[in-house]
Amino acid sequence: MARIIEHGAQVWTNYHKTFSCNVAQRMELANGDENSGRALLKAAAEEIQALLRRAKEEGVTVRPLGAGWSPSPINLVQQGWLVETRRLNRCFSLSAEHLAADRQGEAESLMLVQAGATVDEVYESAEELGRSLRTGGASNGQTIAGACATGTHGSAWQYGGLQDHIRAVQIVTPENVWWITPSGGLLSDRFVAETASELLADDDAFAAAQLNVGSLGFVSAMILETDPIFMVQNIQKAARIDPEHIAMLSNGNFHQFSAEFALDEEPYFLQLILNPFNPFGRKALLRFLYRRPYDASIPLPKPGAAGAGYDALTLLAEAMLSVDLLKEDVLQLAMEQAYPRNRDVDDPPAIATWGNTTEQHNPIANLFNGSVTMERSKLADAFGRILESFNEGGGGTVTTLRFVKKAAGLLAPARWDDNVVIDFDGPNLESAHRSYANVIARLDKASLEYTRHWGKTNNLDAARVALDYGDDYTRWRKAQQRIMPDPSDRQIFANEELMKLGLI
Template structure:
């Protein structure tokens, strides 16, 4: 299972075609055939550490790449050595005698996951064992490690981000191979030693490693937690939403919102996609998921029948730029065309597992992808202001609203006790980027606290990261410096983007 030199310094483009690394020597980490996961991790980690020290000796920076999913340039590093991890993707069960005595962990709930495994692959493996992830992003084409590293937000109203699933992380630096866990510990010392790692049970370092933004080292493996498998029933419809409904959402009265626009039940997931041009006049696309106990005899449905998929707006990019006077009407047409196909209240119910309701986007060239996360309590005041500013300055995407609890990890964007995540996803254009910048300026002018998704167009710098994350940012940097005490090692994992965010030393 050596690291394979893919040869040459070539151009690499991310999955959605929104960023390119020039003159990048490429390498690949590939799974072996060891029977036990701990043995495979020991060999892989040694190879990765040797590769890191070779890069250091050559004066090159490094960038691990999974699925290349992030539309931002967070994973772009020209002239760096690129390590493709996508084929290092095996998953292993954990035995009861692998756990640390007194940990209280359930071995049936845990799985050892190599860093290149996709969210989709992890979900499928768990569901085959009668288990499930409890949240994830709208798609499932990211590697699990990459989704955690960028703070991919979930959308379950009582859950946080995807990194909340992590119980342990194997992290490789030039100076060490570390098995990082909370202070209470999860895996026993014999297991950790067999992975070739040094045990590092430390709450602060674990909270940093849960969401490392690729700046702490190479994550080679994770222990992922799960819940018993469950069903979801989706409801998806177009409804005109009253302004008063924002007050219900801001207060967390999801039951009242659901009863008004879908079912009189507590929803597990609430999403509202609005046309920022007259958001309370034109119908919004509403999506609800209702969790139900697992039963094996439910009628199977396709991802499309379950309402998955968010790609319709990519078809209208040229029209939205060419005919700015018609943006509102064209956006509404796209919403009717692409987002209203899911089952409504009066349709026969359809059901699926959590994983079955997710889909992998096809690559979306010319994608604009940005978001802000605010305290849910600010929603009623902020949302209409945001839509008005975005429309006034020519934004050419819909505006999507979802909800989640505070996420784990020191640099988690969902850092408020209750969060409203507002996404601006659709065709890329200069007008749309300018409109998003004006939204950010407006929030600052109004004194509304917010954060931005690390994997999207975030328009951040080090000063702003320090302001947004405050003491947690200082704690993250302190944890980084303990893991990487040598400034040369910190610089090794950097890039122009990460240096500019104050996460690495350039």
């Protein structure tokens, strides 16, 4: 039997200590000792549904919590129930009999994961099965449901976000336990029944559920598609770039860019961290990952040496918080000191599995994270204006360029065929907020289209969300009504931020 552990009323603060709330009850959901994945899922779904029904009766709101890593207030609930999912963290392989007859050949590539498994746990379980996810974010402590809920992405430029891996989502509402899949279906009737669920095979409901921002019900499990296990070779270095390089990236000439700074081949992953005060006068931190076949005999380097993330950079927050002068110098010093040791073309190669490219993260109080996503081809035109307006606000963070394809989900910020994500990460200074607001204003003035990350500082409201996502937003809202037809069921998931965003 799954169970709920109640911790009582308390003040809860998110991971980066950017927001707190007074919760009427903090609860933890934990698995029982059922010995099959299906029985475990059934027990968890039934427990969650009983909890949602109790909340409805008592007129309380419920907030499912992942790792609490979103610095935006989407994971808060005032005077409601905050339900932690970290202990619903089992991962399983699937066999052919769990799938619909015409899908059975896909069993090997699919994994069943519970919502609260961390990205790291999913990576590790996939590797044990000889499989791998294709992309991820800069770090690995988010839960898989929480990371997908906001469209967490990295810079593997041929993929969108973590939610792209999803092939089916199990969502619990007060009325139903759904397995939501595309209209083509995926699961066998028996698997659906044995997990106490009903099938909702609907393209829009599925595309809404892939990126649900925590407002489509309680996600209890997912089925993810994986690749055969592979490795990546890491090259990272500090180097000066110039405006022609920005144009090169804007055109998607990643191979050419790579040939100039690292290997003469197309990178699997490409990321640039820049000093926004002087992006061409100061060295940028470049990171390239190249896909390699799996070779079990290669000793794995420490994750930090093979990284797809940039966790160490958050350390610069501490250096920056107390210093107001010479920001350009301090920022550059912090960037270069905090970056894991350079690994250039001539150094012994650092090769790791994808799951070993990110490292554990230590929470640092009071960080600012904000980003804008736009069509990649607009980068060359927008770059100067973005940095100029950012610096006019006083700045204080680094600027990171990451590249992704159109991501899955009706509300995916990466909405164009090819996208650049421009991140601003650093200390939670007033100047960082001012600078981010300046960037937004400047892009709007120039009528350059862009979107913002659901889990980070974004200054969004319902009108703007409707404008940014247009018909996709309307379809998402209709799908929400299909998943939870009763408005009072949707209200159970209300919090101030999601109401403000027009997502409840």
